[in-house]
Amino acid sequence: MTRTFPGRVDVAVVGSGPCGAAVARTLSERAPGLTVAVFEAGPQLTAEPGRHVKSIADPAARAEARRRSEGPAPAPDGRTARPGTYLLPDGYRAPGEDGLPAAAMSRNVGGMGVHWTGACPRPGESERIGFLPDLDDLLTEAERLLAVRHDAFDDAPFTGLVRARLAAAFDAGRSANRTVRAMPLAVRRDADGRVTWSGTDVVLGDATLAHPGVSLHADAHVRRVRTAHGRVTGVLVRDLRHGGEQEVAARAVVVAADALRTPQLLWASGIRPPALGRYLNDQHQVVLAARLAEVMDPGAGEAGHATAAARHSGVSWVPYTDAEPFHGQVMQLDASPVPLADGVVPAPGSIVGLGWFCAKDIRAEDRVTFDTTRTDADGMPAPRVHYTLTARDRATLDAARKAVRRAAEALGRPLDAEPITLPLGSSLHYQGTVRMGESDDGTCVCGPDSQVWGTAGLYVAGNGVIPTATACNPTLTSVALAVGAARHIAAALR
Incomplete structure (x- = not known):
């Protein structure tokens, strides 16, 4: 053929x-x-x-x-x-x-x-490309x-509570368009509760x-x-x-x-x-999970069945600022792509995963080169990565670890003793x-x-x-x- x-x-x-x-x-x-x-x-x-x-x-x-x-x-x-x-x-x-x-x-x-x-936040402050007027x-x-929406899961359990607690911890001193809010998501939600990403x-x-x-x-x-x-x-x-x-x-x-x-x-x-x-620019990443404090399970109706609103939980956003050069993606249990440990049976939406992405100190030295003698599995010139964190990058990572812990403590109880720093490249945002x-x-x-x-x-x-x-x-x-x-x-x- x-x-x-x-x-x-x-x-x-x-x-x-x-x-x-x-x-x-x-x-x-x-x-x-x-x-x-x-x-x-x-x-x-x-x-x-x-x-x-x-x-x-x-x-x-x-x-x-x-x-x-x-x-x-x-x-x-x-x-x-x-x-x-x-x-x-x-x-x-x-x-x-x-x-x-x-x-x-x-x-x-x-x-x-x-x-x-499906996360689709707009860039802000120095993330923006200043020479593009349109x-x-x-x-x-x-x-x-x-097909981005800003309200896909606003009726999900505890979403308003999560955002209120994060806002209390982060909004002071931020401009109006950089405060805590719903994460814009590329998603469709049908009348029957079905979600299509x-x-x-x-x-x-x-x-x-x-x-x-x-x-x-x-x-x-x-x-x-x-x-x-x-x-x-x-x-x-x-x-x-x-x-x-x-x-x-x-x-x-x-x-x-x-x-x-x-x-x-x-x-x-x-x-x-x-x-x-x-x-070459990756976004180095730290993560932590927390359990909301002082909440009750809202997901059961009178007959003990889960309500439609409990099928999906919210995704919130702590935007990047130049003063705090990282961005927070806050995903409640039902919306998170990362499964939690077996045996945890929380109220829907009460376990929150926090991922903080850090801006990189951009340098020409961080690059991908291509081998003149070796090829990859497709027969193309094999890539070779040269990539190093600067002192400023490490300081940003330290600040992000403190910020994500501050967020977890604002929400309730952190589930890990310390934030986890993921291996470089984990963001998939090169x-x-x-x-x-x-x-x-x-x-x-x-x-x-x-x-x-x-x-x-x-x-x-x-x-x-x-x-x-x-x-x-x-x-x-x-x-x-x-x-x-x-x-x-x-x-x-x-």
Whole structure:
């Protein structure tokens, strides 16, 4: 059996995660006459392309979908990845450096957008990209594409109490838009209480999936971006189902893999701006759990059955500020992706998981490079991570540990003696390796429209484009930047 990819399209998109999907959706709405092909190296997990795995009702089918996302091979040294992801097998730490031992990726239609927790906070203060005058408009459009809500679980048990206690501990001295509040979530909640988390299928939307000019190709690994005379000309795609490679001509190419594989593809293609792979930015993370003090179980009705409101508990947000350069994601038991210890039978919503994400001191020395002699499991140049925490990073971590404990004590009783500092890379929020800049000054890979400097028609998308030190979940921002790129492409090619 063989299959044939399009020989020529207007736009080739590499990667089918939220950002690649946002590009396809925006192009289908703004320039419906263009042809768009989305190439994804991983398999399609569900009949609806990019459906969130938490929407798969059968536990065995859900586990199988996650397993199929876990790439070519497990890590050989006993490190454990989160379900649905796989770790760098080697090259994650250079001698004498901290490295990113938990750096992980997913490989499937929908990318990490079928596994994520749906948190979509807006960046604030120095997290914001100051040279983008239309940033708020782009963020609003990203909220539309992701179907973001600000009130998804406001009626859940103890949510108001959690926020009131956190506000008492953190709100003093903050500006009005940086106070404790509900976490914006990419989620739909039906009248019967069912919850559907936004996967990449939501970003694509039914109209884009049905659009005759838009095609999605799973198990299709883009190995090179082709260029000539300073302009992109197309991509080379390998068919992972049946073998063979095919050239696909394109007027524009958007590489929307992730912050490790996007620079890898550019480097392999001979596209190597000075900043490529540099300014690698993780969000180091501390966690703690607490049990709410002085509460009673609200989840039982008169007949002793759980009420609809108790099926899901709230997700709250302590925003980043420059004075406290971390961001708190506060997830009550029913909303948390991390199971608690067996034997704990609390009132619904009364066990609270607190995760504090820290902004990184951004440096050119923190980077991913690519081996000229060794290849990875896909035959691509093997990545090598160089990454070290600075003295300021360690001070931020210490302050975050104190802040998360303060939050736990405000809520009630901490369940651990000390906060846990997760291995570097655990955030899955890597940024900066194809960063955006205002001008081609050697410190950035692309301009404000996400077009790569020096290669007309080549664009990058994903978390790697974000140029600022952030602590908030990056998906909303990266989708917003992808929308900006797609608008620029639509105007250029229409």
